Amino acid sequence: MSALLIIGLQTGLPRTLGMPDAVEPMDREWTTGFFKEGVAGVRQVTALGIEGDGQADLINHGGQDKAINVYPSEHYPTWMEELGLDLQPGAFGENFTTTGMTESEVCVGDVFQCGALRLQVSQPRQPCWKLARRWRIKDLAAQVERTGRTGWYFRVLSGGPVRAGMKLERVERLAPAWSISAANEVMHHRKTDAAAALALAGCPGLSASWHVSLTNRAASGLQKTRARLNDPLGS
Structure with missing residues (x-):
């Protein structure tokens, strides 16, 4: 049975930073919940996340499918070497900094448990511009x-x-073919593969937002394929 060890627990509420009239875009005013601080004690987890945590952009972040942001500590040494930064747990805005498994070993739909707490992997994290803004790396x-x-x-x-x-023990695996790495590959690098998009869209446990995006992509791809078959000369 595989497990994840939480080596860092971080929470943070939205805050506004920067200056409205700054010339440099990186210095302009912005509101973000990206900055997470380490928690030494126990926090309660509910359907919408961790006690004391929040997001500024509730359209693209947070909600039931994105209640907890997880990042493997195994990546930190590589990032520190590549970026020349001293990165500590929470540097990627994550709530859980873990060790034990990475994207190639964790699958969409996997269920992890410790006592009463029961969590399910819903999708890969899709970083937004606020990660770049935090570290001033465009x-x-x-x-x-x-x-x-x-x-x-x-x-x-x-x-x-x-x-x-x-320690979070993996107690259920619904889709062994759909590791986080495989899901990332389809979403970001195989954008014209309608069959793969449709297959991933049907993965049990996948977030609603990814299901909609992939279903729409597959439908669009099938329409283009039919159009080419009906008009092979493109006239």
Whole structure:
């Protein structure tokens, strides 16, 4: 049975930073929940996340399918070497900094449990511009996407207490073919593969937003294929 060890637990509420009239884009005013601080004690987890945590952009972040942001500590040494930064747990805005498994070993739909707490992997994490803004590296989100070192999200099936040092045991695997790495590959690098998009869209446990995006992509791809078959000369 595989497990994840939570070596860092981080939470943080949205805050506004920067200056409205700044000339440099990186210095302009922005509101973000990206900055997470380490928690030494126990926090309660509910369907919408961890006590004391919040997101500024509730359209693209948070919610039941993205209740907890997870990032493997195994990636930190590589990032520190590549970026020349001293990165500590929470540097990627994650709630759980873990060790034990990475994107190639964790699958969409996997269920992890410790006591009353029961969590399910819903999708890879898709970093946004705020990651780049935090570290003032314009292409950092693109680097994360390109390398596949994205981390993932948990939805909460059953709430309970959480703390750093807790071990989450994997107790169920619904889709062994759909590792986080495989899902990233389809979403970001095989954008014209309608069959793969449709297959991933049907993965049990996949987030609603990814299901919709992939279903739409597959439908669009099939329409284009039919159009080519009906008009092979493109006239």
